[in-house]
Amino acid sequence: MIDPSLLRDQPDLVKRSQQARGESPETVDAAVAADRDRRAAITAFEELRAAQNAHGKRVAQAPKEEKAELVAQAKQLSEQVKAAQRAVVESEAAAEAAFARLENIVLDGVPAGGEENFVTLRTNGEIPTFDFEPRDHLALGEMLGAIDMERGTKVSGARFYFLTGIGARLELALMTLGLDRALQAGFTPIIPPTLVRPEVMRGTGFLGQHADEVYHLAEEDLYLVGTSEVPLAGYHMDEILDLSAGPKRYAGWSTCYRSEAGSHGKDTRGIIRVHQFNKLEMFVYTTPEDSEREHERLVEMQEGMLRELGLSYRVIDVAAGDLGSSAARKYDIEAWVPTQDAYRELTSTSNCTTYQARRLNIRHRPDGGKTTPVATLNGTLATTRWIVALLETHQRADGSVAVPEVLRPYLGGLEILEPIA
Structure with missing residues (x-):
């Protein structure tokens, strides 16, 4: 509120x-x-x-x-x-x-308008070009024995999948790289519950305009989370935090679930828009005065990951009508996906100012005085969707894929992902 x-x-x-x-x-x-x-x-x-x-x-x-x-x-x-x-x-x-019904107050400078009214802040890297017809991530994933959509559908239905062999290893490598970067930046790792109570889901703002994307277990009255932002926001619910030594920073590694209601026919091929995925989410509690500086810090960490992985990307300032109720400002980083000839979102990071903290009753006591709400921020540091951009960007004519140097230690020194069929 x-x-x-x-x-x-x-x-x-x-x-x-x-x-x-x-x-x-x-x-x-x-x-x-x-x-x-x-x-x-x-x-x-x-x-x-x-x-x-x-x-x-x-x-x-x-x-x-x-x-x-x-x-x-x-x-x-x-x-x-x-x-x-x-x-x-x-x-x-x-x-x-x-x-x-009142959403968070947008910060000065946030573009007005809807999804198409974002402002590009910067781009990085050259758009990849090929002297052959590039394959999409699903074709590559099937050749590598990395993605099995057919059996995912057989077992669980549409928009489910198996990551197999090198696909499973690749996701673990990405997530572990992200976790190492978070640890180096002073984040505390957390594996949170992925089922939360209604008051936590409501407090973070996910039972508003995004309610149709959330899975609800009616008998238990629990919600499956679409991001570990939700349980991490609830972690300090009804508490008074000591921020005298600086922000509290957490990195939550969890499986996430989204019903993707209303997105039928959009990105249904492959693993771009699916019902279940894994994600490493940064979450920060800080003072309202430091929230904008902390927001920039999260973006820098995300950009560092994408640069190390050799991905071309752009950073956009999301327009007010596309923020979501809790965010006062949101930056998305979109990587180039060659077969779509477009940038696609890989990370988001939002400054929620005091909106979530007021709803969840999370405060601090500046200078030992009266308690006041903290500010909360969140941002993606690695997720399953990154595999899409990695495979397509680093593919070669024979269907093999070059492994970015930064990931090789997490894959036993492997330099090339070779097709198995």
Whole structure:
């Protein structure tokens, strides 16, 4: 949720942010009214409670001949207090619902508009060219004995797959390389649970516009996570953190699940858009003042990985309407995929400022004073989809694939992935 004082003091700022995201400014007016009604209901309840307490003292001290009338008045007051308490509960629920429709305040400079309105910040590397007809990642994966979509479909249905042989080794090599880089940067490795409670999923913002992508186990009322951002955000829920020594940085290695609802017919070939994958996700708790600097640091780490892997990429500043409810700014890094003649997203990193922390009640105490919400950030450092760009970028005419030098120690020194058929 956003800072309530921001809504009360600067509603026009909140409206501009909502409009930049493509949302109606009426959501802000509704939230202002709901917040006003909630505070009025609380005030009315507190005044009635005070009157009830004062009246109770009068009853206790009153002469016997006055008690009957005062007791009758006490009963009336009691009913009024109960009604006022119900009004508080109702108004708080209405305010919570109104606030839930307000997305995080976008930071200055974020492009307005939708998915197509991103701004390219920089590109790196030359677009790969070939003197032969390049194969796509699935054709290469099948030749290498690395990807088996047919059996994945047989066992689990559409958009499932097996990584086999060198494919399994390649993913483990990528993830372990990412983990080593995270350790060098001071991150604490975590293997989190991949089932979380509704309050954690809701607190991170994934039960809003992305709710149709989330798998829900109704009987247990648990959600399968689409990124370890979710359990890592919940890791310090309802805690006061000590950030005096600097940010708390975690690297979560987990399997992730997404239903990919509404994406039928889009990227259905291969492993670009699938229901299950593995990912190494960076997650940071820091002060709001340091959040933008920390955001740039995460992007630098992602770029370093992609440069070492010899991939051509671009960094984009995602437009407000494509951010997701929790992000105040998001940078995507997209690698060139030769057979698609296009850049495709390999990493995202988001600055969620204090939005998630307010929902999950995660605070710190700057200079030993009053507690205040922390800022949270997240960013991908390795994931299954990277195999797509790796295979296609480093392929050779005979279907073999050159292994980037940085990955060779993680593959027993292997320099070339050779076709097995």
